[in-house]
Amino acid sequence: MTTGTVAQPEGITSPPIDDLLEQVDSKYALVVYSARRARQINTYLRQRAAGMIQGVPPLVETEVDDKPLSIAMHEIAGGKLNFYTETVDPQ
Numbered sequence: 001m002t003t004g005t006v007a008q009p010e011g012i013t014s015p016p017i018d019d020l021l022e023q024v025d026s027k028y029a030l031v032v033y034s035a036r037r038a039r040q041i042n043t044y045l046r047q048r049a050a051g052m053i054q055g056v057p058p059l060v061e062t063e064v065d066d067k068p069l070s071i072a073m074h075e076i077a078g079g080k081l082n083f084y085t086e087t088v089d090p091q
Helices: 017-021 027-049 068-077
Strands: none
Touching (some): 017 027, 027 068
16 A cells, blocks of 8 residues: 655646746736736636637637636746736826
8 A cells, every 4th residue: 555645746836836937026926917817718718608709818728627727827837928017107
């Protein structure tokens, strides 16, 4: 009988956090960008299911059971998204 952990776990470790952090400025930015993109993907998938195609589809190959957040993380790791922040002049 063998017990232990899985050598190559799936889920949040794919893509690795280090690969994701190479694409953004900070962990905070990663959370904001991935959540925002996951919401866009979720909206797109719901509209597609209702017969209305609007928005930007996933930019990476996906499987049927992929969740929007996982898709967003793979897009970020693959460098498929451009991020920018607006600066506001506090006059």
